[in-house]
Amino acid sequence: MTASIIAPQRLALGLSGVTKTYDGTPPVRALVDVDLSIADGELVTIVGPSGSGKSTLLHIMGTLDRATSGTVTVAGVDVATQPDKNLAAIRSRHIGFVFQQFFLLAGETALDNVADGLLYTGMPLSHRREHARASLDRVGLAHRSSHMATKLSGGERQRVAIARALIGSPSIVLADEPTGNLDSKTGAAIVDLLLSLNADGTTIVVITHDRELAQRFPRQVSILDGRIESDVADSG
Amino acid sequence: MTVEAPAGDTIAPSRLAPADMIRAAGIGLRTRRLRSVLSALGIMIGVGAMVAVLGLSESSKSDLLAQLDQLGTNMLQVRASTGIGLGPGELPGDAPAMITRIAPVEAVAAVADVGSARVYRSDYVPSGQTSGLNVRAVDTNLLSTLQGSMADGVFLDQASPEYPVVVLGSVAADRLGIRSLDTAISVWLGDEWFAVVGILESLDLSPDLDRAALVTVGAAETYLESDLVPSTIYVRMDPSSIDDVRNVMAATVNPENPDQVEVTRPSDALEAREAAESALTNLFLGLGAVALLVGGVGIANVMVISVLERRGEIGLRRALGATRRHISVQFLGESLLLSTIGGIGGVLMGAAVTAAYATYRGWEVLVPAVAIVGGIAAALVIGAVAGLYPAMRAARVSPTEALRTL
Numbered sequence: 186m187t188a189s190i191i192a193p194q195r196l197a198l199g200l201s202g203v204t205k206t207y208d209g210t211p212p213v214r215a216l217v218d219v220d221l222s223i224a225d226g227e228l229v230t231i232v233g234p235s236g237s238g239k240s241t242l243l244h245i246m247g248t249l250d251r252a253t254s255g256t257v258t259v260a261g262v263d264v265a266t267q268p269d270k271n272l273a274a275i276r277s278r279h280i281g282f283v284f285q286q287f288f289l290l291a292g293e294t295a296l297d298n299v300a301d302g303l304l305y306t307g308m309p310l311s312h313r314r315e316h317a318r319a320s321l322d323r324v325g326l327a328h329r330s331s332h333m334a335t336k337l338s339g340g341e342r343q344r345v346a347i348a349r350a351l352i353g354s355p356s357i358v359l360a361d362e363p364t365g366n367l368d369s370k371t372g373a374a375i376v377d378l379l380l381s382l383n384a385d386g387t388t389i390v391v392i393t394h395d396r397e398l399a400q401r402f403p404r405q406v407s408i409l410d411g412r413i414e415s416d417v418a419d420s421g
Numbered sequence: 422m423t424v425e426a427p428a429g430d431t432i433a434p435s436r437l438a439p440a441d442m443i444r445a446a447g448i449g450l451r452t453r454r455l456r457s458v459l460s461a462l463g464i465m466i467g468v469g470a471m472v473a474v475l476g477l478s479e480s481s482k483s484d485l486l487a488q489l490d491q492l493g494t495n496m497l498q499v500r501a502s503t504g505i506g507l508g509p510g511e512l513p514g515d516a517p518a519m520i521t522r523i524a525p526v527e528a529v530a531a532v533a534d535v536g537s538a539r540v541y542r543s544d545y546v547p548s549g550q551t552s553g554l555n556v557r558a559v560d561t562n563l564l565s566t567l568q569g570s571m572a573d574g575v576f577l578d579q580a581s582p583e584y585p586v587v588v589l590g591s592v593a594a595d596r597l598g599i600r601s602l603d604t605a606i607s608v609w610l611g612d613e614w615f616a617v618v619g620i621l622e623s624l625d626l627s628p629d630l631d632r633a634a635l636v637t638v639g640a641a642e643t644y645l646e647s648d649l650v651p652s653t654i655y656v657r658m659d660p661s662s663i664d665d666v667r668n669v670m671a672a673t674v675n676p677e678n679p680d681q682v683e684v685t686r687p688s689d690a691l692e693a694r695e696a697a698e699s700a701l702t703n704l705f706l707g708l709g710a711v712a713l714l715v716g717g718v719g720i721a722n723v724m725v726i727s728v729l730e731r732r733g734e735i736g737l738r739r740a741l742g743a744t745r746r747h748i749s750v751q752f753l754g755e756s757l758l759l760s761t762i763g764g765i766g767g768v769l770m771g772a773a774v775t776a777a778y779a780t781y782r783g784w785e786v787l788v789p790a791v792a793i794v795g796g797i798a799a800a801l802v803i804g805a806v807a808g809l810y811p812a813m814r815a816a817r818v819s820p821t822e823a824l825r826t827l
Contacts (some may be wrong), residue, residue: 240825249740262432270744273435277742284824288737292452304445305742307436349741355464361824 196258197357198223198246203255205241205346205411215241217411219255222392228383230391232399233408239392240361242408246390247280247359248272260356277305281350282362287342289334295345296330297323302352313352320348324378339349340371348376357388364398378399435742437750438737444766446754449727450762459725463716464763464803465770468796471709472771476791477778478702484784485695486822492568492626494688495660497667499674500653502683511650512682516674517560520654523661523673525668530566530766531651534640538611538645540634542597548610552596556610557633558649560640564795566655567626574602574619584638594620611645611649626687706726710799716763717803724756724811728818735815736823749816756799756808764800768793 198221205216215238219261223229233239244250245257248264257264260279264272276282281302289298297315300310308316321327329337336347341371343363350358360379364372376398383389391402398404427566437445450457499520501512511518517531537557539548563569564576587610599606599617606612615636624630641649654674658666663686671679684757728735735748743751772788779786 239822244821244824247740267432270746271432272433273739273742273744273747274432275742276740277435278433280740282737282740284737286733288824290448290452290734290737292448301741304441305435305437305738305744306433307438307746309438310441310444358681366818 189282189419195225195229196222197225197260198304199256199258200246200252201256201258203244203252203257205238205250206253215389215411216245216252219411219413221406221416225356225388226383226386227404228380228389228391229404229406230393230402231398231406231408232393232396234317234394234415237408238411239394240410243359243392243409246269246357247282248275263312273305277303278353279356281353281355281358283350283358283363285347285365286348287339287366289337289342289345291333291335293334294330294331295326295334295337295341298334298345299330299348299352302349306353307347314353317348319369320352321345323351324348324383338371339367342373343367343371343375344378347375347382349408351382351387357390358382360389360391361391363391364393364395435744435747437743437747442747442750442754443758445520445751446758449731449755450758452726455826460716460719461759461766462672464713464760464800465716465766466707467711467713467716467803468764468767468800469770469774470767471706471799472711472768472788472792472796473774473778474702474709474771475795476704476771476775476786476788478609478699479770479787479792480775480784481698481782482695484782485691487686487785488625489691492688493657494686495658495661495663496566496601496626496687497656497663497670498627498653498685498686498687499656499670500683507764511652512654513675514650515529516651517654519673520656523658523660523666523669524780525666525801526656527659528562528566528655528657530560530563532560532563532653532655533649534652535611535636535641535645535649539592539599540615541609544609551591554593554596555633555756557630557635558638558645558776559635561637563619563635567624567630569624569626570622572620572622574617575636576619576621577635582637584641585610585613585615585640585644586618586636588616588621588635590633590635591623592680593634596632602620602668608634610636613644615640615644615789618680620674621803624653625691626654687819713799715802717760720756720759720763720804721807721811723759724752724808725814727755728811728815731815732818732823735818736820739820740824745816749812751812752815753805753808753812755787755826756811757804759801760804760807761797764797764804768796771796778813789800 192368200219200221203216203219207213207215208258231239231242245252246257262275296317299320300313303313303316321330324347326341326344329341366377379389395400406416407414518531520529526560532759535558538556539551540556560707561577561579588607597608606617608617638649667684670684671682674682738748776786788807
């Protein structure tokens with residue numbers, strides 16, 4: 186069954202007719218006429234091989250990049266008309282990112298790395314740390330909060346990164362190959378974590394090249410050569 | 422989870438609290454300590470050199486002023502001009518008496534060369550080995566006129582004009598091998614044993630007397646040479662009348678040939694020395710500035726490398742909601758922090774060098790406030806300039822590119 190019909194929930198993120206062309210000879214069409222709607226509380230995976238345009242799609246959904254044409258709506262805001270500083274503001278409050286390379290700051294503890302998720306909201310450090318404690322607890326790492334980021338295992342680092350993405354209760358969490366740097370067992374645990382966070386109501390988009398992994402998520406959007414090939418939701 | 426749908430113009434802006442800005446600027450320093458220390462070191466050496474140069478020049482100047490204060494600048498030295506066609510350097514015999522008649526003059530002390538006599542440690546020393554020392558017949562008020570002091574013993578006094586006693590200048594005593602007067606010591610002077618009654622400290626206003634053996638005029642006339650003519654006359658006067666006295670001095674001393682009289686102010690020589698030192702100070706300040714500049718280039722270099730290495734961090738921060746401005750402020754702040762650390766370290770280092778050297782020389786330790794404030798300000802300016810380009814580069818890094826790398 187396709188999910189082109191939007192459920193009556195509110196829209197967390199919507200793309201309509203999005204095209205992204207990179208200048209060059211010949212110009213590279215990374216995304217072609219992409220329509221995608223993600224409702225509040227959904228867990229969606231975008232799956233496609235390397236070079237299919239999925240990273241570009243993630244960057245556009247995350248307002249890190251702008252579409253050449255089409256409409257992108259994040260948290261009710263049409264981002265095309267917003268200046269850069271407003272996009273930064275949207276990212277600081279409404280979007281959480283999780284990366285394959287974790288991107289933790291080496292000089293900080295796990296707790297402060299999580300607290301950095303609210304750094305650019307202007308919230309004082311003591312409050313950020315309070316939120317960070319709660320967030321670390323959600324990913325099951327409360328006991329590692331005072332460890333330096335460099336002393337953590339890969340799986341723990343990714344949990345810290347997820348806690349950082351969750352800390353501001355964003356409208357949507359975008360995860361780019363979150364298990365790409367982990368062994369299969371640790372990766373599976375991260376997927377379990379994402380599923381349980383989604384069960385608690387967090388809207389999550391997972392980007393992966395791994396079709397097998399994608400099977401574990403309730404809705405799979407398949408992308409190839411910049412076009413959406415299929416958009417399948419498990420009936421369960 | 423509820424999602425508010427903010428209208429476009431009511432989005433709460435990204436904000437970075439000032440305390441967080443400083444923390445963010447410091448993270449690069451904390452994670453790359455050695456590199457930070459080394460790049461701050463460049464600034465530290467530059468600032469340290471400048472502070473030390475200013476501190477030392479100030480301390481030495483204060484010492485000189487104290488010295489001038491103590492010695493007084495109200496003294497003139499009168500001697501016969503020497504030079505082509507001027508004949509032997511002699512002043513008229515009645516010159517001291519004439520000078521005494523000038524109203525503002527307070528003290529007159531004359532010194533006469535005893536050209537025929539030399540001083541030796543004993544009568545066995547061959548007469549050619551004079552050690553470069555000479556003998557002078559002096560007035561007994563010479564010491565007070567020159568504001569000199571004794572290293573040991575006493576100066577010549579009125580009670581001993583006819584006795585064969587001698588006071589040695591500091592260099593003369595040293596060359597004769599006489600360090601103290603704990604035991605009675607005599608020197609062979611002319612054809613007579615003279616008892617050494619005193620050793621002078623170095624005379625700042627009349628260094629040539631350091632190399633002389635001083636006897637009273639009476640003793641000189643009795644034992645050495647009868648026909649003494651003053652060669653140098655030291656004159657103390659009311660400080661406010663120095664220029665007036667100076668103007669009439671030559672004509673008073675030698676009314677017939679005033680141009681054969683040379684009048685100088687010994688304190689001028691000390692001031693000239695200071696002027697020469699301040700020229701050197703400027704040179705060293707210039708070298709310090711060059712070191713500071715090189716330190717700044719070092720910081721700029723390290724910051725550019727840092728921006729390249731930390732593209733991932735820049736991408737992450739942009740993803741977390743940082744604006745370009747937040748990124749540039751962070752890197753500019755890091756550069757300023759580096760240079761401030763270098764500046765503070767440099768001020769401490771410069772002050773320590775000043776304290777150590779001034780103490781060694783027995784000067785008052787003075788680190789001028791302008792050196793402290795100026796040193797840190799110079800470091801800040803260098804840090805800002807050095808950080809500007811790397812900060813702009815960091816802000817220009819595209820977040821998507823930054824996140825794709827690694």
